[in-house]
Amino acid sequence: MKHMIAAMAGGFALLSGAFANDTEAAVAAARDWRTAHGADILSGFVDLLSLPNDANDAENIRRNADYISGLFKERGFQMELLESDEAPPLIYGLRETPGAERTIAIYVHYDGQPTEPAEWTHPPFQPRLYSRAMTEGGEEISFPLAGEAVDEDWRLYARSASDDKAPIPALLAAIDALDETGIGFTSNIKLIFDGEEEAGSDYLDDYLAAYADKFADVDLWLFCDGPTHQSGSPQLVFGVRGVTDMEVTVYGPNRGLHSGHYGNWAPGPGWRLAQLLASMKDEKGRVLIKDFYKSTAPISKAERAAIAAMPDIDDELRETFGLAETEMDNAPIAERLLLPALNLKGLKSAEVGALSRNVIPPSATASIGVRLVKGNDPEEMLNILEGHIKKMGYFITREDPDADTRARHPLIAKVTRSSGYPAMRSRMDDPRVSPLVGALRTVAGDELILNPSLGGSLPLYMFEVASTAPIVILPIANYDNNQHAADENIRIGNLFYGVDAYAAVLTMGAN
Template sequence: MLAQCFSSNVCLFNWRADEDKTGRTACSCAVTLICDSVRTCPCETERPTHLTFAIFSLLLHFAMQASPPLDQVFQYIDEHQDDYVQHLKEWIGIQSESSNPTKRDDVIRMMQVVGETIKRLGGTVELTDVGNEELPSGKIIPLPPVVLGKLGKDPNKTTVGIYGHVDVQPARFEDGWSTDPYLLTEKDVTALLSESREGNLYGRGSSDDKGPVLAWLHAIEAFQALKQELPVNLKFIFEGMEESGSKGLDELLKAKNETFFSNIDYIVISDSAWLSKKPALTYGTRGLCYFIIEVQCANQDLHSGLYGGTVHEAMTDLIALLDSLVNSTGYILIPGIDSDVVPLTNEERVLYEAIEFNLEAFKHTIGTTELLHKTKEDVLLHRWRFPSLSIHGIEGAFSGPGAKTVIPAKVTGKFSIRLVPNMDPDKLSNQVMTYLNGVFAARGSPNQMQVALESGSKAWVAHVTDKQYDAGRRAISKVFGVEAELIREGGTIPVARSLQHTTQKSVMMLPIGSPDDRIHSQDEKLSRDNYINGTKLFAAYIAEISQH
């Protein structure tokens, strides 16, 4: 290619001609921007008579082609991956368990660390007070502050809001972890190339959600280290109570909607995982209604030898009530429960046909031989798109080892229903209570029974034709070289709907975790590959969304 650039003894790589000490003309040559193997100007015989605008443009084109700015960012990220792992190790070492009151100081310290990290990037930070929490004992402790950060305020740039959380689920080595859950440990290294290592980073919060939060901050730092201007303005919403219901967050969103959130164009969340090894964009989650049924037959537990056959047993009533909720095919028996479910269109079903999902591998992972549905599409639809009912347990019944011939005086059954658009928790609650009261009345039992809704949240769904999803697709293609899968989550991530509903902004979930990361479980991990390429993905997304 270089040979084609020379004609008439004119050096196309010459920015200027300088006189050396001997009086000869020498070229100050920019060729090394294009080819590191060339160290001298190909044209040293004659001082160029002119450098036309076309030649200058060609030189600039070659230089840009040789090292595009985003490629430089990617290279920087690769070169600093060990630093990023060390940063994650430091964050994992903070035991920020939001559900454990004795760890509240750790959660608050974690929020302070996040704030200081944003400040080092040049951002401004407000550690926003969201009130207190009353414990069952009556003790009052402070809720962790929410970090609201800003970086950039150019009115001509797109403004992106990034949500994440840095609190974690409880973890103890004695619960079955292979390593200390709060000491990031890399193992299972499979690639041993000198410049590339792919291992798994084990530690509580590595995938959910400290790793992704750090990946965003590292992506920003890479632009800055290379003295590249950030192509967007950024705002950060990082909380420390997500694993405990995001207490105080909804009120904060409403209070700040007309100020902090007013000029945000898009909101992106990285608090989920891919369905397979193929990168994905998540555009929907199911909602959740959690119910309890309480049945009481006596004021104390009874000996079955003395009282069995003489009383209406609470456990018998409860089992009958739970059995009336769903049949053996998974069909929910509560009348009218699916009346508000948005009908599935042919266009939507096509999205499921393209998703990579192996039924046999799925069965192997969960340890079963047969599923409720036979095809990939039907399994995914019932996992994400249709409501489901699950029975979780019975409180008050004997469940220990050995035999105990007791008739429990009071038992409490627990079950939940996953909601999809456009199901409403209040309407569903009325349907459930009406149905169960009818079933109980038909039994003719004199026992006391009550049903209560413990918590309820609606489903969230976004428009996959939104410009933000276009940017996400292009970013995934740029980093991973594949088309992004469009998926939903069967679980519930209330903050997605809260952010979309309150701010009326476009919300997208851009995950970097794998389906086998074991979040909330023993041996939670994030692969080094996902961590580093996820950092590149966030950098690419920042570049792509700036084009809108």
């Protein structure tokens, strides 16, 4: 069947400009297809998930790239592996639609987080099917045979089942459904599949610059990554936060001292660090550092309206996470994600528990993370943090202090900075996005949530440099997918939602 569809794909593409596509018919076709071929979709997904995909494993990453490229080539895409000696291949594909006046670029990353097999219930690259989530008492079941029914509450467990291979079988199924029924695309479709996202996408900007001509005509970037809303409802997201960080080490004596002999005399670096950190943020969660919020882009009227329309999940989240109160007197999480955040990633000063000793240690270190929002420059935000440390009386150094530096400065802080990257947020009222919203409402109806920004970070700023097209994120994975952790999973109903959603995207109307 797959090869027959591939042979028919070109002919169907020629038909697509000849008539106005009906997104509702496309979604209905996708639902019929996945109902009839659900077992086949899972079988193909298992084959893909069985390929290890750590970005640092060059041999297996190449196997993934070749395999995925072949799947889309069968479906009428012109495929290329864009190569670099320094990075995994960037998979590029193009399927043109005669008469189309819009080009949509679909981004997925095919690499996954490293795994520690001992932490998993089953080997991470040997997919297993469960009747429902393990945490809900689900039991392992056999994979269905061709033609057998598939339950949407089943869970498929494997590395990258949700982050981020899930969009690939969903998109393939949507294409198969449209091709079999002769419902043509309404846009040119480009594929950009990244093989190093979990390793930081260090070379992605190089690819975008080297092949700028391939991306110059993109009218809409669609990023297929991340989870649905915590309420369980589908969402379309218009931005992500940026990120940067620094480590701050403060000093006491040049060697560990017995706290009985020297306590109350030699300053303890743990206390110094605690006082420094306490000066940065008050008990309500407001950052006290001068100008920390100054560069933050205002929340637009459209964004405020979107926040007001979102489900109120804060009470449920507080109960889930065992929190009696959250920052700024329980301010809504959607609002808080549009402000820069100062997070304490880790602290180190001597030892605790059974390893603790009566010692004044030589140093104490804090790892500080900054989540950025639109308007914040990563370097300038670190400058602001350093300015505050200086204001608190510290002499800043980049190396451990020598004896002369110790003799001249009572308060010393070694600051190690990271580069980071800025946030990205597209306009929610951009008319180029309106057809996408309408198409997705065909699938999700009033349940579709329009979200100004995810809390997490992705280097989407690179794509703002590559073109002026709006960038939006269409997540399909269940929010409880154990992303980046052991026993990562995808709920089958979420995978099937992706099939429907991509069918809508491929056939959405004109601006």
